[in-house]
Amino acid sequence: MKLKEAAELRLGQLNELDEFRLEAYERVDLYKERMKNYHDQRIEKRDFQASDWVLLFNSQLKLFSSELKSRWSGPFKESQVFPSGIVELEGMDGSLFKVNG
Incomplete structure (x- = not known):
């Protein structure tokens, strides 16, 4: 028991x-x-407009331990802003690419 x-x-x-x-x-x-x-x-909610000049933050650069490299690149001109928050950037050489705003 x-x-x-x-x-x-x-x-x-x-x-x-x-x-x-x-x-x-x-x-x-x-x-x-x-x-x-x-x-x-x-x-902070940031509203981007077409033809604004912006700098792009490169988060991949954090993996390398170099104090002399800047994590910011640019300037880039915004060529188009989509309602979903995606921004199309134009480089100084005329190349276009899309980033998350």
Whole structure:
């Protein structure tokens, strides 16, 4: 009889542990959602117009540890702005490419 009671007690403890783990996951999800909302509220909305001059940030350059290289390139002239936020840039040599605004 004692073995059965011990097994039931252990099973109850495992169920409590599972409930505790699920509550922790829910709290982490809530925290992540609140932090995302906090961050999104502080993002500045920038409206780009065609024929504006801009600099382009090269995020790939962060991989190289060179203090002398600039992460900004340009200037580029905006040739077209799409409603989805994509911007078509024109280089000084006349080449066109699209970037996320």
